[in-house]
Amino acid sequence: MAMTKKEQSLLKDLQNEEKLCAEKYQKAAEAACDPALKTMLGQIAQAEQNHYDTVTQMLAGKVPEPQTTQPKAAKQQPAPGQSAANRAGKKKDAYLVADLLATEKYVSAAYNTSVFEFCDEKSRQVLSGIQQQEQHHGKQLFDYMQVNGMYR
Numbered sequence: 166m167a168m169t170k171k172e173q174s175l176l177k178d179l180q181n182e183e184k185l186c187a188e189k190y191q192k193a194a195e196a197a198c199d200p201a202l203k204t205m206l207g208q209i210a211q212a213e214q215n216h217y218d219t220v221t222q223m224l225a226g227k228v229p230e231p232q233t234t235q236p237k238a239a240k241q242q243p244a245p246g247q248s249a250a251n252r253a254g255k256k257k258d259a260y261l262v263a264d265l266l267a268t269e270k271y272v273s274a275a276y277n278t279s280v281f282e283f284c285d286e287k288s289r290q291v292l293s294g295i296q297q298q299e300q301h302h303g304k305q306l307f308d309y310m311q312v313n314g315m316y317r
Contacts, residue, residue: 166226166285175279176224179292182272183217189268193261198254202262202309209265209302216295223288231290232298259315262306269303 168176190210197203219229276296283289310316 166223166228166288168226169284172283172288173224175275175282176220179275179279180217180220180224182275183213183220186268186272187213187217190265193265196257197261198251198258202258205305205309206261206265209305212298212302216298219291219295223291228285228287228291231287232294255313255315259310259313262310262315266303266306266310269299269306273299273303 187210190206190213194203194206194210197206222229273296276292276299280289280292280296283292307316
């Protein structure tokens with residue numbers, strides 16, 4: 166696939182963001198107090214690593230098949246219930262989740278711009294699919310915050 170310089174630049178930015186997201190989610194999973202939150206964040210960390218791998222493939226000129234739906238495991242996973250963490254743990258978890266939600270908002274917007282800037286339809290579909298997954302991650306975080314009284 167031949168790309169414009171702008172498309173290459175957008176992909177490099179997305180690659181950097183996905184690397185940061187994968188690391189950020191992994192560190193948050195390790196730091197979280199609530200076991201259900203640890204699990205959810207670990208799963209999202211793996212999804213972010215997959216996004217990084219996809220963007221890296223695209224930078225190498227290989228456009229994978231578009232994936233516009235959530236992976237089956239992510240669809241079947243229920244939203245975590247009330248946190249069992251103590252008050253200090255809940256405060257720590259609230260900070261982690263709020264920070265990750267802000268990150269998802271930013272990354273989703275970056276994908277939105279990229280979808281509009283790419284000429285190749287298959288590339289646009291791949292990027293749009295990742296954006297939908299990022300929005301799903303944001304929804305998971307929001308749901309967790311709602312259930313645990315962290316979103317006001």
